Amino acid sequence: MTERVAILGTGNMGEAILAGALGAGWSPGEIVATVRASERGAALRERFGVVTLTDNAAAVAGAALVVVAVKPKGVPALLGEIGRSLADGAVVVSVAAGVTTPAMESELPAGTPVVRTMPNTPAQIGAGITAVAPGTAATDAHLALVERFLGGTGDVVRVAEKDMDAVTALSGGGPAYVFLVIEAMTEAGVHAGLTRDVAARLAQQTVLGAARLTVESGEHPAILREKVTSPAGTTAAGLRALEDAGVRAAFLAAIAAARTRSEQLGA
Numbered sequence: 001m002t003e004r005v006a007i008l009g010t011g012n013m014g015e016a017i018l019a020g021a022l023g024a025g026w027s028p029g030e031i032v033a034t035v036r037a038s039e040r041g042a043a044l045r046e047r048f049g050v051v052t053l054t055d056n057a058a059a060v061a062g063a064a065l066v067v068v069a070v071k072p073k074g075v076p077a078l079l080g081e082i083g084r085s086l087a088d089g090a091v092v093v094s095v096a097a098g099v100t101t102p103a104m105e106s107e108l109p110a111g112t113p114v115v116r117t118m119p120n121t122p123a124q125i126g127a128g129i130t131a132v133a134p135g136t137a138a139t140d141a142h143l144a145l146v147e148r149f150l151g152g153t154g155d156v157v158r159v160a161e162k163d164m165d166a167v168t169a170l171s172g173g174g175p176a177y178v179f180l181v182i183e184a185m186t187e188a189g190v191h192a193g194l195t196r197d198v199a200a201r202l203a204q205q206t207v208l209g210a211a212r213l214t215v216e217s218g219e220h221p222a223i224l225r226e227k228v229t230s231p232a233g234t235t236a237a238g239l240r241a242l243e244d245a246g247v248r249a250a251f252l253a254a255i256a257a258a259r260t261r262s263e264q265l266g267a
């Protein structure tokens with residue numbers, strides 16, 4: 001891999017992308033990461049061996065790929081800061097919720113290729129999924145570079161930009177919903193008399209195993225669920241309690257609320 005990459009705003013998501021890319025074989029010398037606080041830079045240098053800077057314009061000089069990973073409200077100012085320093089043909093990628101490609105393009109020199117993406121934090125261990133949607137000047141070659149870099153952090157899927165707020169709600173924030181489920185199942189196991197360590201192990205591996213089985217068997221989750229649910233058995237009793245509590249409706253409401261919030265962040 002020969003292109004230089006700049007990650008601007010290396011917080012939770014930026015660090016997860018950095019860790020995933022390095023784990024996939026990108027070398028620390030190919031990536032520069034920017035931060036606002038110098039102590040944060042020192043921690044990233046020590047952990048990953050990358051160069052860190054606080055000057056975003058200096059960081060993008062010579063970079064073929066620029067990943068913007070600050071909070072949505074910080075994106076316009078950051079793009080204004082780097083526009084004049086971008087290398088010829090550099091592609092600017094944003095991971096920010098809600099920020100559209102026209103909004104990015106309006107802050108950058110005319111014709112700058114931009115790509116809106118939505119990753120998630122399992123990127124840190126190469127198990128993420130990122131949706132990508134190109135702006136008007138992004139070519140297949142630009143998308144190929146973006147997909148090669150983000151492919152190191154997990155799966156990559158192309159979507160229409162109009163679907164990005166729904167993606168943000170489902171997979172961008174999705175790990176948080178699953179962490180909540182793992183936390184709740186663990187706590188329930190403790191309530192049922194298991195030690196916390198055993199309950200945590202059972203909950204984590206159950207979620208991991210069920211996710212893998214869904215992917216690797218290719219079977220519909222409803223069929224897999226039926227195979228667990230014996231007539232008048234224990235699982236039927238548990239599922240009944242979940243349906244009574246409105247779990248299915250709660251997920252519909254959660255993802256609708258998150259999609260609305262993503263739309264608001266971009267407005």
Ligand SMILES: NC(=O)C1=CN([C@@H]2O[C@H](COP(=O)(O)OP(=O)(O)OC[C@H]3O[C@@H](n4cnc5c(N)ncnc54)[C@H](OP(=O)(O)O)[C@@H]3O)[C@@H](O)[C@H]2O)C=CC1
Pocket residue numbers: 008009010011012013014034035036037040054056069070071072074078095096097118119120121172173
């Ligand atoms: N967290 C997640 O799971 C996901 C987040 N995203 C998107 O990623 C983006 C970042 O979110 P997240 O990582 O959670 O937020 P964080 O606050 O953890 O990360 C943002 C980082 O950018 C730094 N920063 C802010 N302004 C500048 C600047 N001008 N120059 C350099 N560094 C700067 C912040 O420093 P300081 O703290 O010192 O201000 C912080 O370290 C958001 O736009 C979000 O929508 C997308 C998918 C998933």
Ligand SMILES: O=C(O)[C@@H]1CCC=N1
Pocket residue numbers: 097168172173
């Ligand atoms: O909560 C957020 O706004 C960001 C975007 C998706 C995940 N975290």
